[in-house]
Amino acid sequence: MPKVTIDGKTVEFESGKLPYQDHGKPESILDVCLNFGIHLEHACGGSCACTTCHVIVKNGDGNLSEAEDDELDRLDMAPGLTLHSRLGCQAVVTGDVEVEIPSWNRNYVSEGGGSINLGEAIPPPRNVVGAAKD
Numbered sequence: 001m002p003k004v005t006i007d008g009k010t011v012e013f014e015s016g017k018l019p020y021q022d023h024g025k026p027e028s029i030l031d032v033c034l035n036f037g038i039h040l041e042h043a044c045g046g047s048c049a050c051t052t053c054h055v056i057v058k059n060g061d062g063n064l065s066e067a068e069d070d071e072l073d074r075l076d077m078a079p080g081l082t083l084h085s086r087l088g089c090q091a092v093v094t095g096d097v098e099v100e101i102p103s104w105n106r107n108y109v110s111e112g113g114g115s116i117n118l119g120e121a122i123p124p125p126r127n128v129v130g131a132a133k134d
């Protein structure tokens with residue numbers, strides 16, 4: 001039974017028994033998140049067409065499916081890319097893994113609910129009280 005730890009929260013499932021949630025590859029990190037109510041952005045529905053499901057693998061790289069060319073090509077566009085970056089919708093879990101979700105992402109669209117933490121990517125609000133002075 002693989003254990004998946006995502007930002008400190010650990011869930012466990014029996015391989016081949018996880019109900020498919022219709023986004024990404026079956027038993028991918030995204031599929032695991034959707035099954036256990038863990039929010040992971042997935043703006044393209046898990047079709048390897050964005051980078052919002054970008055995760056960084058802290059432990060267990062070898063317990064994920066090999067990254068295919070289309071995942072690697074897409075990852076090249078991910079902000080904050082690391083040697084341990086994967087797309088959550090493409091990385092299928094085969095054993096224990098620990099991943100971290102980056103605090104911001106390139107796309108600002110969410111279909112999974114909630115909102116993306118853009119951190120310092122968004123400038124602070126301007127003072128809108130009163131008109132600009134010449």
Ligand code: FES
Pocket residue numbers: 041042043044045046047048049050051052053054074087088089090
């Ligand atoms: S959800 Fe778009 S690439 Fe994974």
